[in-house]
Amino acid sequence: MLLGVFCVGIAAQELTSWTSGPTPLLALTDHRGIQHALTAYRGRVVLVNFWTTWCEPCREEMPALQALQEQLGKERLVVLAVNYGESPEKVQQFAHHTPVDFPLLLDRHMEAAKAWGVRVLPTSFVLGQDGDIRYSAVGLLDWRDAQVLQLLTALSPRP
Amino acid sequence: MHRRAFLKASVALPAMAALSTLPQFTRADTGAAGKWRVFEVTTQAEILKPAGVTRVWLPTPLLEDTPYQKSLGNTWKADGATVSAAHDPKFGASFVFAEWPETVKTPTLELTSRIATHDRTVDLTKPGTLPKVDPKVLAVYTEPTELLPTDGIVRETAQTIVKGVRGGHHEQARAIYEWVVENTFRDPKTRGCGIGDIKTMLETKNLGGKCADLNALCVGLCRAVGIPARDVYGVRVATSQLGFKSLGKSGDITKAQHCRAEVYLEGYGWVPVDPGDVRKVVLEEQPGLTLNDEVVKRARSFLFGNWEMNWMAYNYAHDLLLPKATRGKIGYFMYPQCETAEARLDSLDPENFRYTMTSRELGTA
Numbered sequence: 001m002l003l004g005v006f007c008v009g010i011a012a013q014e015l016t017s018w019t020s021g022p023t024p025l026l027a028l029t030d031h032r033g034i035q036h037a038l039t040a041y042r043g044r045v046v047l048v049n050f051w052t053t054w055c056e057p058c059r060e061e062m063p064a065l066q067a068l069q070e071q072l073g074k075e076r077l078v079v080l081a082v083n084y085g086e087s088p089e090k091v092q093q094f095a096h097h098t099p100v101d102f103p104l105l106l107d108r109h110m111e112a113a114k115a116w117g118v119r120v121l122p123t124s125f126v127l128g129q130d131g132d133i134r135y136s137a138v139g140l141l142d143w144r145d146a147q148v149l150q151l152l153t154a155l156s157p158r159p
Numbered sequence: 160m161h162r163r164a165f166l167k168a169s170v171a172l173p174a175m176a177a178l179s180t181l182p183q184f185t186r187a188d189t190g191a192a193g194k195w196r197v198f199e200v201t202t203q204a205e206i207l208k209p210a211g212v213t214r215v216w217l218p219t220p221l222l223e224d225t226p227y228q229k230s231l232g233n234t235w236k237a238d239g240a241t242v243s244a245a246h247d248p249k250f251g252a253s254f255v256f257a258e259w260p261e262t263v264k265t266p267t268l269e270l271t272s273r274i275a276t277h278d279r280t281v282d283l284t285k286p287g288t289l290p291k292v293d294p295k296v297l298a299v300y301t302e303p304t305e306l307l308p309t310d311g312i313v314r315e316t317a318q319t320i321v322k323g324v325r326g327g328h329h330e331q332a333r334a335i336y337e338w339v340v341e342n343t344f345r346d347p348k349t350r351g352c353g354i355g356d357i358k359t360m361l362e363t364k365n366l367g368g369k370c371a372d373l374n375a376l377c378v379g380l381c382r383a384v385g386i387p388a389r390d391v392y393g394v395r396v397a398t399s400q401l402g403f404k405s406l407g408k409s410g411d412i413t414k415a416q417h418c419r420a421e422v423y424l425e426g427y428g429w430v431p432v433d434p435g436d437v438r439k440v441v442l443e444e445q446p447g448l449t450l451n452d453e454v455v456k457r458a459r460s461f462l463f464g465n466w467e468m469n470w471m472a473y474n475y476a477h478d479l480l481l482p483k484a485t486r487g488k489i490g491y492f493m494y495p496q497c498e499t500a501e502a503r504l505d506s507l508d509p510e511n512f513r514y515t516m517t518s519r520e521l522g523t524a
Contacts, residue, residue, distance in 0.1 A: 006356045006363075007349075054350050054507070087502070087511060108502050109486060119359045138363065 005084060005113065007055035007121045015126060015135035015151055023125075023133050024115040028082065030103035031091040038131060041078045045156040046127040050107075050118045052084040053094045057140040058122040064143040066100045071149070076156035078102070084121060085110045128155050195275040197231070197521040198396045200412070200471060204495050204514040206266045211500025213259045213266045216481045218392070218473040218492050220274045222246055222253045227431075228472050231273035239263040245482060249299065252474035252492055256482060261500075275524055276396075276468035279431050283329070283464050286426025297423055300387040304477040306354065306490050307379040312361045317383035328386045332422040335386075336434050336463050339377045341450065342366055345438040351507045352416050355390070355490060370435035371491065374420040377434050387423035389475040392416075392493035396518040397469035403458060405443035406436055407469045413516045416493045417470060431466040471518075 026048065027037040038046065049065060051058035062081075069079050079102035083091050091104050107113055116125065126135040134155060141148065206213050215237075220230040235242055237257040246253040259266040303309040320338045321331040346367030353368040355375035360366055366376070374390055381388035395415040399407035408415035419436075421429040440458040441448050448455055473493060480488045481496060486503040489496060494506035495514045504512040 006354050006359050006365075056348055085502075086505065086508070090508070090510070119356060120363065 005050075005119055005121050007052070007057065015137050015141070015148060018125070018133040018136050020117070020133075020136075023127060023131055024112075026080070026082070026105075026112055026116075028105040028107060028112060030105050031083075031088055031095055032103075034103065036080060036103055036105060038080075038127070041080075042131055043129050043157060044075065045072075045077045045129065045152055046131075047077060047079045047152075048116070048125045048127065049079065049081045050084055050113055050116070050121060050123045051081055052086055052121055053090055055084075055121045059098070061122055061140055061143070062098055062100055065102070068143045068149070068152070069100075069102055072152065072156060073159065076159065077152065080105055082107050082112055084113050084118075126152065126155065129157060193277065195229075195277050195524045196397070196468070197273065197275045197524055198471065198518055199521055200272050200274070200394070200396060200516060200518045202268075202270045202272075202495065202514060202516045204268045204270075204497070204512070206497055206499065206504070206511075207513055208511055209259070209261075209264065209266055209499055211261050213263070214483055214498045215257045215266065215268050216484075216492075216496040217255050217257075217268065217270045218495075219244065219253045219255055219270070220272050221472045221474065222251050225472075227277050227279040227466065227468050229275045231275060233270060233272045235268065235270045237266070237268040240266065240268065242268070247476060247479060250474055250476035250479070252476035252479060254481070254492070258483065272471075273521070274396075274471050276471070278468050279466040281427050281430050281464045283424075283427060283430070289426070289428050292423070292428075297387045300389045300423065300475075301382045301385055303382070305488070306356045306358075307375060307382065307477065308358050309379065309383040311358065313358060313379050314383040316361055317380040320380065321384050327425070328422075329424045329427075331384060332381055332386050332388070332424060332430075332432075333463060335377055335380045335384075336432055339373060339380070339434040340437045340459055343368070343373045343376065343434070343438055345369060345373070345435070345442040347442065352418055352493065355418075370418040370433075370439075371493070373435035373438055374418050374433065377432065378420050378422075381422050389421050390477070390491065391419045391421055391472050392474055392476070392491050393419065393470050393472040394493070394516065394518075395470050397520055399467055399469055401461070401467050403440060403444065403454075403467075405439050406458075406467070409469075409518055409520075411515070412518045413514065415516070415518075418491070418493060419466060419470070419472075430464055431462075432464070433462040433466065437462055 065079050082105045120138050124137045125133050128134045219233050235255050240257040240259045242257045244255050257268045324330050324334045343366040349369045352370050353372035355371045357376045357379040378388040378390050395408040395417050397409045419433045424430050437459045476492050478488045479492050497504040497512050
């Protein structure tokens with residue numbers, strides 16, 4: 001059962017080491033109709049970010065995620081932004097106004113959010129090259145922070 | 160919950176009752192002898208992008224008559240739909256359910272409800288002798304729900320609040336009410352009325368939210384120390400006559416949904432409370448208010464034991480599975496609900512699920 005999530009303006013102070021078990025499945029279509037499965041991104045760091053258009057901190061985070069993607073490059077880091085429950089039209093509209101260079105996945109029935117135990121938006125997970133979750137962040141995180149960048153760089157394949 | 164568990168009540172509901180049928184009341188709420196105000200609330204829901212079979216559920220006023228609200232009936236119109244009125248057996252949450260076949264391209268449901276309301280006051284200095292309430296009924300309101308767990312951080316917080324409080328449930332409930340007033344804040348950025356995920360609120364130490372968050376926190380904390388408590392979901396139907404500009408809405412009430420709360424106290428029965436509205440007064444009554452300002456003090460004192468009934472109660476339900484719903488339970492039922500073959504529509508997204516609500520006062524009785 002998923003009854004709704006809390007959108008909070010709290011800042012996640014840092015990435016928290018993950019100790020809560022194996023990585024749930026994630027296979028969704030993006031707003032352009034392209035299928036994405038986590039397994040396709042083995043060998044790269046994957047940042048899974050749960051968000052919605054009505055969540056202000058989520059929207060605030062997008063440019064930083066885009067900057068992070070550009071800084072590390074797609075060969076080292078994949079950002080998968082999983083939209084929580086909104087229509088494809090809504091997400092397309094968002095993409096039109098906020099162009100980002102990573103897929104906006106559609107979790108229309110919030111089943112992925114449920115599987116990943118998301119109760120707060122935004123929530124992010126950082127997966128290592130082996131597909132295991134290494135870190136999580138509940139709330140808004142400064143993805144430009146030097147320490148965050150250092151952790152992600154250490155996880156990612158060498159350029 | 161299986162669909163058949165829902166009790167159909169369509170026979171009793173379609174016709175509007177005449178205003179002269181207002182019953183007489185004899186109960187502990189001390190104000191029941193005064194005037195009753197009669198309101199008519201109309202909800203019109205329209206599905207802009209139907210897909211396959213479309214289903215809409217609209218909450219209707221409390222089924223049970225109370226010393227503060229009587230339902231005077233519901234009527235509805237939905238061309239091309241199969242419509243019924245029903246209620247769930249656990250909480251008695253009543254609603255109108257409409258289902259359109261794929262061939263209907265612009266499903267529209269209009270529901271009109273009439274109620275009579277009476278301002279609610281419980282004199283907390285004079286415990287009375289009330290009829291014994293079935294413990295099984297009260298037990299429902301000490302149970303945890305999906306978003307109101309009563310263990311872990313919720314219980315620990317509640318126990319900390321009531322530690323050292325002299326007296327029984329009355330004093331403990333008051334302590335919890337005061338704690339919620341003092342430690343939470345109304346966050347204007349919260350979507351709709353909030354979610355009411357109190358465990359996450361406490362864990363993240365983010366005690367901001369709106370009525371469905373703040374009052375749920377009060378309810379959950381009470382339940383965690385064994386005090387029966389419940390959220391009462393509803394909608395504001397008129398401006399305040401008590402001088403609180405922020406605590407009322409008339410005319411267009413499309414966004415005026417509001418959740419209140421009740422605690423059950425021996426000798427007093429269900430006692431109305433609303434710490435969420437105290438925080439609304441702080442934020443909205445005028446700029447720069449704090450808990451030390453007179454208008455806030457007045458609201459804080461009033462909203463433990465009193466409700467101004469410029470508001471219509473729907474139900475007390477949590478974790479509700481609506482009949483024929485295919486997308487799981489809803490945390491609470493205060494907003495119109497809709498599902499198409501593609502998805503459950505977002506009640507707060509007017510681009511896909513448009514609805515309007517209007518209220519008018521018809522007079523007094």
